[in-house]
Amino acid sequence: MSPSFSTSFDPALETPALARHELEGWLPSSLPERERGVLRLLVSELVTNSVRHVAGSAQKVVLGVQIGTRAIRVEVLDGGRGFTPGKLEPRGSDGGFGLFLVERMASRWGVDTQAGTRVWFELDLPRGGH
Amino acid sequence: MADLDFDLTVALDEHGACRMTLRGELDLATAGRLEQALAEAGDAVLLDLRGLTFMDSTGVRGLLEAAERGGPGLRIIAPPSGDVRVTIEETGIAALLPLVDADGPGRP
Numbered sequence: 001m002s003p004s005f006s007t008s009f010d011p012a013l014e015t016p017a018l019a020r021h022e023l024e025g026w027l028p029s030s031l032p033e034r035e036r037g038v039l040r041l042l043v044s045e046l047v048t049n050s051v052r053h054v055a056g057s058a059q060k061v062v063l064g065v066q067i068g069t070r071a072i073r074v075e076v077l078d079g080g081r082g083f084t085p086g087k088l089e090p091r092g093s094d095g096g097f098g099l100f101l102v103e104r105m106a107s108r109w110g111v112d113t114q115a116g117t118r119v120w121f122e123l124d125l126p127r128g129g130h
Numbered sequence: 131m132a133d134l135d136f137d138l139t140v141a142l143d144e145h146g147a148c149r150m151t152l153r154g155e156l157d158l159a160t161a162g163r164l165e166q167a168l169a170e171a172g173d174a175v176l177l178d179l180r181g182l183t184f185m186d187s188t189g190v191r192g193l194l195e196a197a198e199r200g201g202p203g204l205r206i207i208a209p210p211s212g213d214v215r216v217t218i219e220e221t222g223i224a225a226l227l228p229l230v231d232a233d234g235p236g237r238p
Contacts, residue, residue, distance in 0.1 A: 013158050013159040013162075014158075014159045015158075016157050016158050016159070016186070016188075017155060017157055017158075017159050020155075020184070037213050037216055040184065040213065041184075041186055041213065041216070041217060041220075044157055044184075044186040045186055045187055048157070048158050048186065048187075048188055051158065096187045096188070096190070096191050097187035097190055097191070097221045097223075098186075098187045100187075100221070101187060101217075101220055101221065104220055105220060
């Protein structure tokens with residue numbers, strides 16, 4: 001079984017920091033610092049985007065993390081209208097570098113707009129860990 | 131409330147040049163404070179990022195806007211490694227910023 005964690009946040013300027021600090025407590029202590037840094041940064045990017053999408057509404061931002069043996073999966077869900085990722089370049093579709101960094105640093109990522117907006121990514125873990 | 135652990139101090143030297151030292155995490159919650167401080171500072175600003183423990187693309191955008199507005203008097207000292215350096219490298223913005231060595235020439 002893969003341990004999984006989830007928390008919802010009210011959208012506020014402090015939400016990305018809260019999400020990063022929550023994430024830190026979920027990650028296994030064996031995870032190398034490089035991977036921790038990538039997760040910290042990409043979670044901050046996705047939560048920042050969600051906060052911007054739903055700012056001023058009563059909607060929550062939900063962070064979910066699943067710790068697999070080969071990869072860590074992160075999902076950030078909000079109730080805002082979705083978007084279609086186009087070609088990502090610096091200062092791209094989100095008006096900044098956020099999704100550009102996700103595209104560049106995550107192993108895989110995607111967007112699901114079936115109900116609200118769910119952006120996910122996976123980060124492969126180094127082989128032969130432990 | 132989260133302890134965001136962010137601090138921005140401003141010191142003026144005898145020539146009126148401004149040294150701005152940032153500590154903690156530069157993100158959505160704190161980038162506005164940097165923007166405000168830069169708006170209030172003069173043309174000659176040395177921005178020291180070495181005390182930052184985290185910076186995401188919201189911080190990157192703040193630095194780029196500062197570089198575009200700041201003119202020739204803005205200098206930035208970035209940490210040689212760590213989260214902030216990774217963000218600068220991965221976004222590819224280093225060439226767009228007036229980065230200087232901590233001990234080298236280029237003091238405003």
